[in-house]
Amino acid sequence: MTLERLDIHSLRNLQPTRWQPNAHINVVYGANASGKTSLLEAVHILGLGRSFRHKSLLSSIQHQQDSLHLYAKVRQKCGASYRLAIQRERQQERSLIYIQEQSVRTTAELAACLPIQLITPDSLRLLEGAPQLRRQYLDWGAFHAHAHFLPAWQGLQNALKQRNSLLKHAKIDPSYLQLWDNELIRYTQVVHQARLAYLEMLQPVFIQYLQALTLNLSIELTYYPGWDKKYEYSDALTSSRARDQAQGFTSLGAQRADLRIRYQGHNALNILSRGQQKLVVSALKLAQGALLTDKACVYLVDDLAAELDAQHRKNFCQLLVQQGKQVFMTCIDAKHLVPMETFSEADVSWFHVEQGQLTPVDFSRSIG
Numbered sequence: 182m183t184l185e186r187l188d189i190h191s192l193r194n195l196q197p198t199r200w201q202p203n204a205h206i207n208v209v210y211g212a213n214a215s216g217k218t219s220l221l222e223a224v225h226i227l228g229l230g231r232s233f234r235h236k237s238l239l240s241s242i243q244h245q246q247d248s249l250h251l252y253a254k255v256r257q258k259c260g261a262s263y264r265l266a267i268q269r270e271r272q273q274e275r276s277l278i279y280i281q282e283q284s285v286r287t288t289a290e291l292a293a294c295l296p297i298q299l300i301t302p303d304s305l306r307l308l309e310g311a312p313q314l315r316r317q318y319l320d321w322g323a324f325h326a327h328a329h330f331l332p333a334w335q336g337l338q339n340a341l342k343q344r345n346s347l348l349k350h351a352k353i354d355p356s357y358l359q360l361w362d363n364e365l366i367r368y369t370q371v372v373h374q375a376r377l378a379y380l381e382m383l384q385p386v387f388i389q390y391l392q393a394l395t396l397n398l399s400i401e402l403t404y405y406p407g408w409d410k411k412y413e414y415s416d417a418l419t420s421s422r423a424r425d426q427a428q429g430f431t432s433l434g435a436q437r438a439d440l441r442i443r444y445q446g447h448n449a450l451n452i453l454s455r456g457q458q459k460l461v462v463s464a465l466k467l468a469q470g471a472l473l474t475d476k477a478c479v480y481l482v483d484d485l486a487a488e489l490d491a492q493h494r495k496n497f498c499q500l501l502v503q504q505g506k507q508v509f510m511t512c513i514d515a516k517h518l519v520p521m522e523t524f525s526e527a528d529v530s531w532f533h534v535e536q537g538q539l540t541p542v543d544f545s546r547s548i549g
């Protein structure tokens with residue numbers, strides 16, 4: 182799957198842009214505040230319906246403009262193509278999303294058409310941030326690996342909402358609570374099994390990438406399902422019922438799951454250097470991309486140079502090239518920060534950004 186064409190209107194400082202990127206490696210370079218990250222942001226919004234910079238798309242709309250418009254043509258591996266479009270008006274509550282000119286209501290449909298792996302200086306939050314971020318990471322993989330994951334996950338969210346709202350009442354009909362318990366247990370089992378199955382596939386690939394990035398430490402990925410593993414979820418839920426009623430919410434379950442990243446029995450975050458943490462995150466992202474064999478994904482790598490030294494940048498770029506997926510990477514100075522030799526076998530296009538204007542560059546004349 183590759184992005185064949187991207188049209189951008191009224192996104193941050195970007196001039197109206199029509200971009201026909203390379204199917205493999207795209208390097209975007211330019212000074213600070215030129216608009217490099219905004220270009221990656223455009224791809225991200227098209228793949229997930231939201232920015233990676235802010236919760237609301239309102240701040241992405243260009244100042245003095247009423248709306249932003251993005252359009253993409255995505256070529257699937259089978260040869261079929263999809264047209265994706267997003268429009269966000271200042272005055273509207275939500276974005277309008279279209280696939281093949283048909284309005285769609287959920288961003289999950291976009292995510293299925295354009296899977297994205299994002300690597301930014303902020304990606305370290307995957308290790309240091311709240312469990313929700315690691316749950317989202319795991320669920321991204323389970324969503325793409327198992328067709329039954331999404332309906333079960335949606336069912337789980339609904340059952341949780343209903344049960345939590347019931348728990349807030351002073352008087353609760355036990356049979357009604359049991360009904361939502363049963364729903365929750367049913368969906369939790371599917372989500373839990375899909376996460377476990379995905380983690381089993383992920384572990385060995387993650388280790389391979391860690392080693393290829395020359396981090397020969399035995400980092401372990403362990404999964405906390407959201408309740409004590411010694412018990413079935415149904416038993417854990419029954420035994421937490423009184424506490425849940427007192428607190429007014431469901432305290433145990435898949436909504437509390439976490440992917441724990443351990444080194445020598447400790448939280449890896451407390452032991453590894455920032456550079457090592459960055460390699461762990463890179464290996465996690467590369468492993469997810471590698472596992473998407475039937476669909477492929479687009480890598481967005483913002484600020485390649487951040488926190489990786491020259492040798493590790495080289496290893497990282499080599500692994501990206503080997504995967505053969507479409508990559509958009511940004512850096513301030515292409516000549517000094519991009520390990521050119523790793524791209525000798527790859528199809529690469531270079532783009533310069535200046536004051537929001539994107540220009541293709543003839544590599545040999547302008548950089549070499």
Ligand SMILES: Nc1ncnc2c1ncn2[C@@H]1O[C@H](COP(=O)(O)OP(=O)(O)OP(=O)(O)O)[C@@H](O)[C@H]1O
Nearest residue numbers: 193194213214215216217218219240241242243244
């Ligand atoms: N809503 C907006 N409307 C217009 N311009 C904006 C808006 N939001 C941000 N900007 C400006 O867009 C410019 C581009 O920002 P962007 O983060 O894409 O740059 P960058 O090239 O990635 O910079 P850096 O290398 O410093 O990370 C900045 O000057 C920023 O102030």
